[in-house]
Amino acid sequence: MSDARAVVSGLFCLFFAGMVAAALGWSRDTGLAPLLVGGPGLVLSLLQLRDDIRESRREPMRIPPGALRLLGSFLGFVLVTLAIGLLPGAFVCIAVFLRTYERTGYGFAFAMAAVYTGIAWLLFDVVLELTLFGGMLFT
C-alpha cells in the first residue's frame, strides 16, 4: 500500500466488525452494549476508510523511517523482560540501547544500566516489597 494512513481506519473496521460479529452470538443483555457501540463504530470506520483511501491518492502519508526498527527493538525489550524478568531485562536493555543507539562505551553503558537497576531494585523490591515479574526462565 502506497499510503499507510488507511491502515488505521482499516484496523478499526476489522476490530469493530469482529466485535459486532461476536456480540451477535451472545444473549441480549450480554451483547447489547457492544452492539450499541460497535455498530456505529463500524459504520463510522467504513466512512473514514473511504475518505482515507480517497485522501491517500492526493497526499500520501508514510511511517517515518526508523520507527518500525525502534518498535522492533521495543519488542525485543519486552521479550527479554519476559524471559529473564523486569529488573535483569531492564539492565540488559539499557546497556544494549546505550551501546547501539547512543554509541557510548561499554563501561558507561553497563554502569548506567547497573545504577538504574540498583535503584529500581532498592525501591521496588526492598523498600516497597513489591513482587516483580521474575521471568519465565527462572519461575
Next chain:
Amino acid sequence: MLDIFIGDLSQLITDPAHLGLLLFAVVCGLFFGVVPGLGGKLGIVIMIPFALSMEPELALLFLVAMHSVVHTGGSVPSILLGVPGTGPDAATAVDGFPLARQGQAGRALGASICASVVGGVIGAVFLMAMLPVLTPVILAFSPAEFFLLAVFGIVLISAISGDSLRKGVIVGCFGLCLSFIGLSPETGEPRYTMGQLFLWDGIDFVTVVLAIFAVPELIALGVSGGSISREQSVSKYSPRQVLDGMVDVFRHRWLALRTSLIGAIVGLIPGLGGDVASWMCYGHAVQSSRDPERFGKGAIEGVIAPETANNSKEGGALLPTLLFGLPGSSGMALLLGAMVAIGVQPGPQILVERPGLIWTLFVVLVLANIVAVILLFAIAPRLARVVRVPAGLLIPVVLSLSLLGSYLSAMNWQHLLLFLVLGGFGYALKIFEWPRPPLVIGLALGGIAEVSLFQALAIWGGAFFLRPLSLVLLALIGATIALYVWRRRRSGGASYE
C-alpha cells in the same frame, strides 16, 4: 464552624508529629505520582499496612494527604517525558510535553504546580461552603444521568479533537469496546476474552494509558534523536521560568477558577473518576479559548485547566466517599476500603460520631497541597533538567518504568505484551493524526456507562431520556456538537493532538 477549622489548623501546624506525618504523606504522594504507573491507587494499597499501625484519625489524615497530592507529582513526568504518571495526568501531557520540547519545561512545571495548589485549595474551600447546597444535587443523579454523563464525556473529548469529530468518536467507541472485554456486569458471561483467563478482569487501565501515551512519545523521541528538549540553552530551566509559569496561572485566573469548580463538582459525582474531570476541564479550556488551534502545541492553559481539576476533584470526591460511602473516583474507592480497614466507618453517621473529622480532612487537603507546592517549587528547576538526558538513556529507562507500572497494576505478564501491541497502535494513531484521549475516556467510562444504561432501562425503560436532568445533559451534548460544527466552519478546527 470557624473555631473548629482554626482549632484543627493550629493543631496540625503546632504538633510536630502531625506535621511530620503530613510531610511524609506529601512526599509519598509526590513519589507515587512521579513514577509512571504507580499512582494514588497503588499508593493507598501499598501504604495500608503502614496506616494500620496508627490511630484511625491519623491514618486517615495520612492517606488523604498522600492521595490528594498524587496528581501534583504526576504532572512532572507528563510534562518532562510525555508519560502520564497517572491516568488523569494524561491531559496535562497534551500541552505540557510540547512546552518542554520548546524549552519551556520550567514554565510548564511552574504553571502545573501553582494550578495544582490553586485547584486543591479552591476545591476544598468551595466544598466546605457548598456542602449543604450540593448534597441534594448529588442524590438527584440517577443511572440515566450517569449514562448520559459518560456519553457527554466522550462527545466532548471527541469534539475537541479538532481534526475530525468522526475520528474522535471512532477512537472513543474503540475505548468503550476495550472496556467491554472481560465478564459482562449484567450476566457474568465472558466477552472477547478469547479463552484467556487474564482477560476476565478486563484490560488494565494503567497499561492502556501508559501504552497509548508513553510508547508513541518514546518512538517519536527515538526517531527525532537528541533529548526531549530541542532547545539547547540551559538558562531556559531557571527558577525564573518556574516563577513565570506560576504567574501564568494568575494571568488565567478565571480559567483556573472555573476549572477548579468544574473539577470539584465532577469529583462530587460518584463513580465518574479523575479522568473525566481533567479531560472535561481541558475541553473547557479549548472551547473557551480565543485561539483553540494553539492547544496540543504548547498552550499553557492546556496545563492549567487539567491540573486545577485534578486537585480540586479530590475535595469533591471526598464528600460522597465520607458521607454516603459512595466513592467519587476509583482512588476514592480504595480509600473507602482503607477507611474501613483502619476503623473509620463512612456514612452519614460520621457527622454525629466524628463531627470534627470532615473539617480536619479539609484542613489536611489545603495544607497538603501547600506543602506539595513548596516541595516541588524547590526542586522543579532540577527536575526540569530531566529533559536534557539523551534519548538513548531515556528511552529504555522510561520503557522499563512503564513496563514496571503496567506489571504492578495488572500483576500478570500478558499485559506486557498487550502494552507493546497497544503502544504500536498508539504510535499509528499519533503519526496518522488520530486523537488518543477519547480512547482513554471511553475505557474509563465504559464500565459505568454500561451498568448505568441497564439500570436506567430497568427503572424507566426507553423513556429514561425524558427525565429533566437527562434532558439538560442531552442539551449539553447537542450544544457541544453544535459548537464543534460552528467552530469548524469558522476557523477550520482546533487540534490538541
